[in-house]
Amino acid sequence: MESIRWLLAAAGVEFEEEFLETREQYEKLQKDGPLLFGQVPLVEIDGMELTQTRAILSYLAAKYNLHGKDxxxxxxxxxxxxxxxxxxxxxxxxxxxxxxxxxxxxxxxxxxxxxxxxxxxxxxxxxxxxxxxxxxxxxxxxxxxxxxxxxxxxxxxxxxxxxxxxxxxxxxxxxxxxxxxxxxxxxxxxxxxx
The missing domain is CATH 1.20.1050.10 (Glutathione S-transferase Yfyf (Class Pi); Chain A, domain 2)
Structure with a gap:
């Protein structure tokens, strides 16, 4: 998650974090379905629930103009x-x-x-x-x-x-x-x- 924090901070985006503190919280996320491959991090943005760090970073880079021009x-x-x-x-x-x-x-x-x-x-x-x-x-x-x-x-x-x-x-x-x-x-x- 730290690389995601860095990218959001660099883009000047304020964000809230919710930490999993118990096994039950994690199991509830798994049961409810947003953890696509059963693992965190999970980022909720633009009406989406995103998993997989690399995909999240790529989306944020594109969204906040931190990708290339072509x-x-x-x-x-x-x-x-x-x-x-x-x-x-x-x-x-x-x-x-x-x-x-x-x-x-x-x-x-x-x-x-x-x-x-x-x-x-x-x-x-x-x-x-x-x-x-x-x-x-x-x-x-x-x-x-x-x-x-x-x-x-x-x-x-x-x-x-x-x-x-x-x-x-x-x-x-x-x-x-x-x-x-x-x-x-x-x-x-x-x-x-x-």
Whole structure:
């Protein structure tokens, strides 16, 4: 759900959250039918009950003009967002490993960020010389990349030391008013899994 919170916050959308606190609440949702595949998150918007994080993110990106201006830009945004989602999933899964495996798993995440993911985004920013990843316009991919950077920095604060363009990107995106507000204490942002 955290990536959905990020996207809504970036779009400047106020939203209410309802947390499942008991097994009975979850079972009622399953019985009543809105959980298409029997799992959360569930987002109610525009008269629809949406499940599946990727589908929800795609809908929100399109609705709030955080997608591309044409199919070519949109597919690049989706590729970049999917890459960062892969990295974020590694962080999330590592956090739930048994204690004896957790440290090694988190170290592998940092290594992959430095050798596989961040070099790609540094090159993208260098090759086109623009402020944002696609079309020189703030998009869902920029939001996802900032979220991924911050997740990996929780594991290793120096992870961006070899990526000057990503450092500048992080600062630039973090200072967009809606993002800046979301990064402040007291926002609906949730801490990383742990």
């Amino acid at each position: 199919p070519k830009e949109t597919v690049r945004i989706d590729m970049y967002a999917d890459g960062t989602l892969d990295l974020m999933l590694m962080v999330a899964l590592a956090a739930f490993k048994p204690p004896e495996e957790k440290e090694e798993s988190l170290a592998l995440v940092v290594k992959k960020a430095k050798t596989r993911y961040f070099p790609v985004f540094e090159k993208i920013l260098k090759d086109h010389g623009e402020d944002f990843l696609v079309g020189n316009k703030f998009s869902w991919a920029d939001i996802q990349l900032l979220e991924a950077i911050l997740m990996v920095e929780e594991l290793d604060a120096s992870v961006l030391c070899d990526f000057p363009l990503l450092k500048e990107f992080k600062t630039r995106i973090s200072n967009i008013p809606t993002i800046k507000k979301f990064l402040q204490p007291g926002s609906q942002r949730k801490p990383p899994p742990g």
